[in-house]
Amino acid sequence: MSHSAHVAEVIATRMPEGQAGVRVVRRHHLLVRCSHWLTVPILLGLILSGVSIYWASPVYHHKPDLQTGSSDPLADVGIWICAHVPGLHHYSSPPDWLYNHTSLGPGMLAVALRLHWLCAYLFMLNGLVFVIGSAMGGGWRSLLPRLTDLRDSARMFWYYIGVPVAKLTRRSWMHPPFDTKYNALQRVAYFSVPVAGLLSVFTGWAIHKPMQLYWLAAIFGGYDKARIWHFRLMWVFILFVVPHVILVLADGWDTLRSMIVGWSTKAGRSEDSLQ
């Protein structure tokens, strides 16, 4: 990118005379840090209660199984578990095993709905905090994907795949160079999360108020399709969180700490960093 993007400028010093200071770079605005960590329990609450709501009327079905008569793939999983896991052979209702042992538990629609509304309103407020924080800190600019990100993120993906192999075989494995706050793959990932959040809110309203907001449901292809989109968006979050947590932990304390304290000691960009 431009020259100014990678020239770090010391904008402030706070040092007693004659003592060496630590160079730190400001990474995350306070409001962004708050909304980042608030998202963790809120999203967990939304997923747990959301799956319980899904249990009340599952969407995905297949042709009835000749042996069990079940057309519900999740019931099939329960039947399989009860047949193959020792100690579960005498479980009273194998098709319900998965439903009874995941999410909030069985027969939880009313409580799940209450929890889902509470978390959904908090999620929307929290999203607002994020928007304000990234507008105030100007951080939204680092999240904007660029045209070159398609190729560069493929490169980054290949790099991440190769890291464990390189570590095991003790070969050197070069980090693709970049001179921005985030690398291309991070940008694509971190940009998709707020977009998925926004779409979750819209699909959520579309299925929550399909009559008063029928036009919103129509945008997503009608009530039934909006339900499926809302469900799929949950998977976007899950598929983001797993590699996100693994990569942050692999990258080390500085990266994790920067989301707590706001600054990082990685003032210059080190090429061997996992980021």
Add this chain to the structure above:
Amino acid sequence: MKNLENEHSELEAANTSSTASVSPRKPASFFQERPPQVMEVAPQLLRHQTRRDVLLFGMGAIAAVAGGGFLLPQATLESLGIIHENKSWRKKEWLLNRALRIDDDVAEALYSRNRLVPTYTKSQITPLRNNYNGATPDPSYIPEWHLTLEGLASGLSVSLNIRSLLASFRVHEQITRLVCVEGWSAIAWWAGLRFDDLLSAYPPMSQAKWARLESSVNLGPWRNPDPYFVSLDLSTAYHPQTLLATQLNGKPLTVEHGAPLRLVAPVKLGLKNIKAITRITYTKDEPADYWAKRGYSRYDGI
């Protein structure tokens, strides 16, 4: 101890005057990423602030785990082995019910008596399941059936049979979607009288804001008598698409679908669409509701 952020802004203010003339910054495009802001901080100050922030974060995490665990349903906590006896926390119920009320208030604010719900064509009709909670009543109640109206402006109690209802009111048709709280929905072709027309013919008492609709023939899961009752705000009752339906898909209602008269209020969740109505009472205060008593919301506007 000063905060790093405050310090930064103070020092930046002090610095701009001295450095601005030395290194004038090129104006970047609005969308272009800004250069990172680097500060030089005394190690002691940095250690102190890191300790403070990490401790605060840890306390927040503990609070989140405790608060999250507190909000989980009773049965979930029991199955996880976290609690062993039946404890009910009034504050938790208060908080969750508050969220439910806020959501109901939002639904009420979104509702408009003049906004019509989408209608469909006959080719879009889908099968409608018999969703009687428990068991379908025995059809023997149908010949004796009559509708009782109470809470009227006249102060009288009115009893109407299906013939007089069909003779005195115009029948309207509509193909609308019925949405269940569980998430499934069905498109059905309904015909019946408008609730609005019944309200004009038999006006409720002037202070009335609610209608209580009751079905005395409803059965519980063991075929025990289990009267079903819903609360309906009169604003919804006046909606032009709120019908007291007598027909489904061109045929008189069957016992599975609430013969001879049921409520079809497409602006409400399916659970408000009470079948086999036997009594309508207009009230000043919000009446009880079968599913609201079981933890669902009371307004249920969609």
